[in-house]
Amino acid sequence: GLPAPWTVRYSKSKKREYFFNPETKASQWEEPEGTDHGLLKQYLAEHPLRVRCLHILCKHSGSRRPASHRSEHITISKAEAIDELQELQKRLESGESFESLAKERSDCSSYKRGGDLGFFGKGEMQSSFEKAAFALKVGETSGIVETESGVHLIKRVQ
Numbered sequence: 467g468l469p470a471p472w473t474v475r476y477s478k479s480k481k482r483e484y485f486f487n488p489e490t491k492a493s494q495w496e497e498p499e500g501t502d503h504g505l506l507k508q509y510l511a512e513h514p515l516r517v518r519c520l521h522i523l524c525k526h527s528g529s530r531r532p533a534s535h536r537s538e539h540i541t542i543s544k545a546e547a548i549d550e551l552q553e554l555q556k557r558l559e560s561g562e563s564f565e566s567l568a569k570e571r572s573d574c575s576s577y578k579r580g581g582d583l584g585f586f587g588k589g590e591m592q593s594s595f596e597k598a599a600f601a602l603k604v605g606e607t608s609g610i611v612e613t614e615s616g617v618h619l620i621k622r623v624q
């Protein structure tokens with residue numbers, strides 16, 4: 467519904483969508499000239515501007531900041547961190563809650579909130595995390611996702 471290359475994004479401060487042109491870097495509140503309003507509404511129904519996710523982060527020696535409330539010097543290898551997430555995937559499948567496992571194991575400060583990162587729009591999280599999170603349906607949990615922070619499991623809740 468939008469004339470290319472315009473895209474639509476979510477403004478956290480104004481709590482509403484705005485329109486962004488990645489070529490000119492222009493941003494505006496009103497729909498760009500030539501927008502098909504009906505198609506835009508349909509597009510927005512299928513492409514959430516923001517999502518709310520829980521995550522479990524296992525940091526490792528290659529993490530951009532290899533420290534957390536659990537350890538001031540994280541030395542496990544990336545392979546070991548992946549093994550730990552695979553164990554957590556099994557525990558999720560056997561019915562343990564995502565929140566309880568995040569509180570137990572996540573190296574992100576969001577562990578205190580069961581891994582809850584709140585709502586975020588495009589452009590806020592590292593791109594591999596954003597890509598995986600926006601591909602999830604509400605209630606769905608990702609596979610193992612890698613970022614500069616470490617390795618993650620992501621559950622979309624809204």
Ligand SMILES: N=C(N)NCCC[C@H](NC(=O)[C@@H]1CCC/C1=C/[C@H](COP(=O)(O)O)NC=O)C(N)=O
Nearest residue numbers: 523530531574575583586590591592595613614615
């Ligand atoms: N906008 C919101 N709500 N908060 C700012 C998030 C900033 C963002 N963070 C991430 O992408 C990592 C991966 C997903 C969650 C996340 C959490 C990191 C992981 O821990 P760290 O590698 O930083 O030690 N801790 C906090 O930022 C970024 N662009 O670096």
